[in-house]
Amino acid sequence: MTWYSPGAGLPFWAQQQLVELDTTTLIRWVLWLLVGFFGIFPGIVAYMVWLERKVAARFQDRIGPNRVGPLGLLQPIADALKLIIKEDLVPRGADRWVHLAAPVLVLVSAFLVMAVIPFAVGLAPVNLPSGLVYLIAVSSISPLGIFLAGWSSRNKYSLLGAMRAVAQLVSYEVPQVLSTIPIVLWAGSLSLVTIFDRQLEFGWFVFSPPGFLAFVILLIANTAEVNRTPFDLPEAESEIIAGYHTEYSSMRFGLFFLAEYLGVFAVSCLATALFLGGGTPIPFVGFPVSLISEDSMLSLVLVDLIMVGVFLLKVLSFIFVMFWVRATLPRMRVDRLMNFAWKYLVPLSIVNILIAGVWFEMVIRPGHLTFPNWIKGFAVTALLVVLAVYLVFLINRKASARVALGSEWPTVGQMRTGATVGQAAR
């Protein structure tokens, strides 16, 4: 793969870290920055909003936006114009500068996450050798921005939303990060481009029992990380108005809105790149990549076109599932939300790392994928995964069975008589 390694003759790690600043690199960077990040990604996000409104409308037996342009396709532009001509309000007594900085911080975090996603062969904005750690580091800037937003508004609802947001994002970040460890283990690298290459050799990582478990954990944690239903407690409109962005109007609110949808797009890209083999249409087959010939630029362009299309299709299906979940599930209760992260997802993902080690020894250690190895590995690890899930659920059931029914929440009678609530609850 000659497109990845510009500085030949250097040691491996330095080769990956450095890049030759010639005209092609310069043009590529300028194109990514000005066309990709300034044009295409915000455009995709704007039409995600349109899509969500259409899809949600269909789920509720409505038509959705259909007035502005054909099929309401100009609706995002109308929305943006509306936000721009609204008055920009800062509440009295708020911390003005922090109030201004918070949405910028959240949007910057959402932008930076996109920098390492490999969309096709040679079509990642930048190939960092420590891509995954970088991605997780910059994605955890956004809870900070959300907290600053809620705190600086000096509004009680905002503060409640901010506190909930931090507690939730921090709790679900642990399973999110732990579920990527199996991928790193199998790929032997933190670079998302190398992770993609390994999935050409060993099939999509989701097609293994520990990979599937990690995938499910990552999907749940991702949904919580971008504050979407059923995990939208930080902005629960029926309880705390709009949560942390109650006091935001005009384009500052628009930035939060944009950042939220950009976040949805980014986590969908992450799940696609890590588990679903990026832009390859068929698992276990190196189909479009194997067609690239070293000296033909045209073959690269054609293959990349196919791969970008497939990649976006996968991302779109993730996004659709998120819309679907939003139309289906009610909001979670806050104690159950935290329990689910710490008592189910965290133990499961810790055990899953060990099962991933077993899969590595049985299937990936031999060097190349063979069918008997895969079947043997599948049988053993599937057993282990089922056992782990069963045990975690069993332990949780035993632990909650020790608590008398209703002892955590006072009944109406107890509240009336002022009786103390039982202390046995764990």
Add this chain to the structure above:
Amino acid sequence: MVINNYIFIGLLLLVAITFALLPLIVVWIIAPRKRSLAKSDTYECGVRTYGETWIRFRIQYYIYALMFVVFDIETVFLYPWAVSYAGLGTFALIEMVVFLVILSVGLAYAWAKGVLRWV
């Protein structure tokens, strides 16, 4: 000239900040500004703002943040192990199992102590 990849990240940071500030500047120029006392009140469902907002908050959130710090540091240790697992052999595997068991015991202790109970 050979330069570091992270320069791209720096440029992207600049682009992102510009992208965020540009619409805010446009709003500052063209949006109406009619200030009034009632309008700049914090929103409390139509009632006048009552009491102080920046108060001491409940401890529960702090405890979860502490738990998060512990487990986040764990992942920092897990990443280098996972990257070089193929070349490390059995000893590293056993060490990591011991490490994970210690952490699981920590989680179990916190659970048994009722730290993970949201009340």
